[in-house]
Amino acid sequence: MNQQNKMPHTGDPSNVIQHFPKYQIQLLCCRHWWLEKWEFKELSFPYWRIYHNSSSGAVIIYNGKEYQLASNKVIMIPPNTSYATRLYNNRIPKAGYSLKGGRVNTNFSEETLHLDQYILHLFIHFNIGIPYDTFHPGIFCFDLTDHLLEKLQKIKRHLNYENAKFSFPISLALKSLITDLLAELPEESWNILTKNHRILESFNFIEQNINKDLNNSVLAENANMSTNAFIHLFSSETGMSPQKYIRQKRINQACILLHHSSFTIDQIAFKTGFANRYHFSKIFKEVSGLSPARYKKVLA
CATH class of the missing domain: 1.10.10.60 (Homeodomain-like)
Known part of the structure; x- marks a missing residue:
């Protein structure tokens, strides 16, 4: 018998033990809001965030640089990143914040909202556990591909009807979206505290x-x-x-x-x-x- 074609007794062609990092995506919230005010002097939280807006007008300020939230971009922000936000040219309070908004549902649409005053804003909060939540702070912008858009549309359609309960397919879409974006982050930015x-x-x-x-x-x-x-x-x-x-x-x-x-x-x-x-x-x-x-x- 040709030894190259012989099946190993274990059913596994390799006897090398493989080690894979253990992590678990913990979904904290996923909401679709309309926003009239979104002015924060400082936002810094111990969890990851994903933002997607259906129109332009919102701005994130980080380390003196402005990042525009737009319909063709998805924003990911690692835990404990300190940043400011505003809508249009609204003034950011010297202390505290100015927030006015609410849930988007079937009674709302981009046509019924005044787009020069309101922003449709999807936000997702999650953690992936220690040590991977110690990622280097920053603002990461991704182009909206057809693949990402399909998942975002599925998630938003669900939220328009149901805000509290998520089906297994919608949870899969959320975690798939998160995994896709995490996989695109720079490898050198994974700032793990220790490997001991x-x-x-x-x-x-x-x-x-x-x-x-x-x-x-x-x-x-x-x-x-x-x-x-x-x-x-x-x-x-x-x-x-x-x-x-x-x-x-x-x-x-x-x-x-x-x-x-x-x-x-x-x-x-x-x-x-x-x-x-x-x-x-x-x-x-x-x-x-x-x-x-x-x-x-x-x-x-």
Whole structure:
């Protein structure tokens, strides 16, 4: 028998073990709004965003550069990118924001809205998990291909009729859209904090136990290291102490829950590991510059 054509006993032509990165797209929200006002001095959130507008007029300002949102462009923004926004030449408030809009449904259309005053605005929020949510900040603009347009139209048609429940095919369309855009991002921009397996496992342990007491001794024991050795390794790999990292992760999780859950502020304080609402509100304002109640109103 020709040895080149012989089937291997395992049914696999290779005995090389392959390793693939583990990630999971967590959809946080997907909405289609009309906007009359969209003026923010600063937007910075611990989750990814996708924007697509049906007409021009909206602007994102990042690092002194303006990015126009238009019908032939799709915008993707990584977590913790700080940027400003406005519609047309509207003035951006010196503090806070100016937001006026609402859901697009079957009663709305581009014809019934005054296009010189309103913008139709699709936005999607999602996470893909640690360490891939540590992507380098920036604004990424993609040309709208027929392939992307087909998915966007399917998603918008669904949202025009149903805003709360998503079918499996629509969820697939959303995740397919996200994956297509992520795959086009520059490979060198994936700013992973560390590749050390012990620290990566610590990241996962922190996320799964964010509401518990996570002192350095607990973290070190989980990593099978002495406390001092763990602190040194964590700080050298990430550039921050374990407790500073935990505080930031708790605030990040609180931001997500404030925007994408129906939990009360007291419940969110408990779920993110703070002693009480007062302590949570104090730390949250120190980090974000806004009270939790004020932050909860900022969405689009």
